[in-house]
Amino acid sequence: MPIFDHTEHKPTLRLRKATRADTALIARMHSLSWAAAYRGILPDDFLDKEAPIERAAHWEKRMAELDAGEGIALIAELGAVPVGFVCLANPDASGSVLVDNLHALPGYRGTGAGSAMLDAAKAWARERGASRLHLSVLEDNRPAIGFYESRGWRFAVREDDRMGGVDLFSLVYTYELE
Numbered sequence: 083m084p085i086f087d088h089t090e091h092k093p094t095l096r097l098r099k100a101t102r103a104d105t106a107l108i109a110r111m112h113s114l115s116w117a118a119a120y121r122g123i124l125p126d127d128f129l130d131k132e133a134p135i136e137r138a139a140h141w142e143k144r145m146a147e148l149d150a151g152e153g154i155a156l157i158a159e160l161g162a163v164p165v166g167f168v169c170l171a172n173p174d175a176s177g178s179v180l181v182d183n184l185h186a187l188p189g190y191r192g193t194g195a196g197s198a199m200l201d202a203a204k205a206w207a208r209e210r211g212a213s214r215l216h217l218s219v220l221e222d223n224r225p226a227i228g229f230y231e232s233r234g235w236r237f238a239v240r241e242d243d244r245m246g247g248v249d250l251f252s253l254v255y256t257y258e259l260e
Contacts, residue, residue: 093161095194097202100155100167102145108155108167109141110134115166115185120245123222128246144169144182153182156202158195165190168199170206178256179207181217200233207259214258218243221251230255 100108113134120129148155148169158166166186173179181203186195207215219226221240231237235255243252 093163095158095160095165095198097156097158097198100145100148100157102149104155104157105141105145106138107164108145108157108169109138111164111167111187112141112183112185113137114187118188119223119226120220123220123250124246124248132246153180154206156199158186158199160190160193160195165193166195166199168203170203173207173210173212177211177213179203179210179212179215181215184217196229197233204257204259212259214256216254216256218252218254220245221253227253227255233257 113129116124116133116137117129145155147153151172153169153171155167155169157164158168164187166184168184169182171180171182181200184196184199184203186193186199203215216238217230217235218241219230220243221227235257238254238256241252241254243250
């Protein structure tokens with residue numbers, strides 16, 4: 083009879099509401115996610131040097147907006163380790179919630195964090211009477227497109243975009259709530 087229990091214990095995935103104290107954490111997760119997902123799409127110099135600074139400034143402003151009631155950010159944690167985040171804007175005039183950002187850190191993709199964040203987004207949108215969600219994804223970010231399409235999101239429109247000094251295209255995807 084074994085002395086030790088060799089049963090593998092998986093850490094629990096949970097979502098928690100982000101606070102202003104999480105601003106630097108969210109900015110860092112955002113820039114790390116961009117560096118992994120957009121390598122080869124955007125210039126390395128932008129991803130490695132400019133994006134972290136730009137994301138820090140962006141999230142200082144965005145967290146103030148969220149504190150003022152313009153939406154919510156949730157942080158996904160696996161055990162005690164932050165592994166991703168999602169930011170949602172209040173429903174617009176058409177009843178659609180913008181999934182402003184959804185990022186899982188490199189190395190934690192495939193853990194269920196992305197799906198859990200989408201499920202939380204749907205629940206949050208329903209609680210606010212929304213009829214759909216929408217988001218924008220870079221056209222060249224094929225893994226993200228596959229992720230959303232495999233979860234029932236539908237392509238809506240292709241739009242001109244510009245990031246890191248590069249002209250490119252974003253695709254808008256929508257998800258109809260039941």
